[in-house]
Every structure is written in structure tokens, then in C-alpha cells.
Amino acid sequence: MWNMLTVPQAFCAFREGNSFEEIARLAVSLGGDSDTLFCCIACSMAEAAYGIPAEIQQETINRLDERMLKMLIRFQKFVASK
Numbered sequence: 001m002w003n004m005l006t007v008p009q010a011f012c013a014f015r016e017g018n019s020f021e022e023i024a025r026l027a028v029s030l031g032g033d034s035d036t037l038f039c040c041i042a043c044s045m046a047e048a049a050y051g052i053p054a055e056i057q058q059e060t061i062n063r064l065d066e067r068m069l070k071m072l073i074r075f076q077k078f079v080a081s082k
Contacts, residue, residue, distance in 0.1 A: 010041035020046040020053060 009030050017023030020043070027042040064072060 006037045007041060010038045010045075013038060013042040014045045014049075017042075017046065020050045021056065023050075 010027060013023055013026035013030065017026050023042050023046040024039060027038040030038050032038070061069065061072070
């Protein structure tokens with residue numbers, strides 16, 4: 001069931017952090033639905049405010065299987081065409 005505190009807690013992590021990584025760590029430390037809700041919301045705001053550090057982007061790409069990597073490339077091409 002959806003928690004009424006999800007958005008306020010995600011905003012707290014965003015407000016208290018000073019970088020993308022710090023905000024991600026704060027959101028994860030909240031527990032509960034941190035991976036699917038808190039981080040999704042807080043890190044979306046953090047990306048807009050701070051960008052995602054290149055090393056985090058590269059590590060994420062390195063962990064994708066071939067199917068997901070192809071999907072990412074297709075998505076990036078789609079976004080670039082708009």
C-alpha cells in the first residue's frame with residue numbers, strides 16, 4: 001500500500017543533501033520503499049539540480065546486461081531526436 005509520507009520523505013532527502021550521491025544515500029537510508037519510491041523521487045530532483053556524476057553513470061552502464069544496454073541506447077537516441 002502506498003505510504004502518505006513517501007513524497008515528504010523524498011523531499012527531505014533532497015533538501016538535506018548537497019549532491020546527487022548524498023541525496024541518493026539519504027533516500028536509501030530511509031528504509032521501507034527506499035529503492036522504488038524515495039530514491040526514484042529524490043534522485044529525479046537531484047539529477048535536475050546537480051546532474052549525475054560521470055562515475056555513477058558509467059558504473060550503472062557497466063552493470064546493465066546486453067538487453068538493457070540496447071534498450072538504454074534506443075531510449076537515448078529517441079530522446080536526442082526530440
